[in-house]
Amino acid sequence: MLSTLLFAALIAGPAMVPQDSGQGEGPPKRVRSILVYGDEQCPKAESPDEIVVCANAGESPYRIPKRFRDQPKEGPTSNAWTNRVESVEQFNRAGLPNSCSPVGTGGQTGCTRAAIRQWYQERLDQKAKAARATAP
Structure with missing residues (x-):
């Protein structure tokens, strides 16, 4: 009996709390x-x-934000030294064996290697695209 009265008092307690009658009636x-x-x-x-x-x-709404104003300049001076060396070596390989070039005596020997390298890269790209398509 006592537990029933206690249970009823706990349920009715929040209902008996007076509401705030301030001006904040809502949002x-x-x-x-x-x-x-x-x-x-x-x-x-x-x-x-x-x-x-x-x-x-x-x-101003029409002004470029400061973080985009001073972009690094692109050109030979901003190019890394290793990239410069690689481009010079690639240019100078024309005509050498395994270079896939119409110039020189051994230029045609690298064409098969270049075709295989291109095929392999395309295959990797297709697998990556398929993995992105199936990922949630």
């Missing part, structure tokens, strides 16, 4: 999110049921 009826640029001021709320959220988006 605001309107929320505006605005991006401002430069020295623009955030506009004021038009009514008490409105919230205005402003974010400064930089100097």
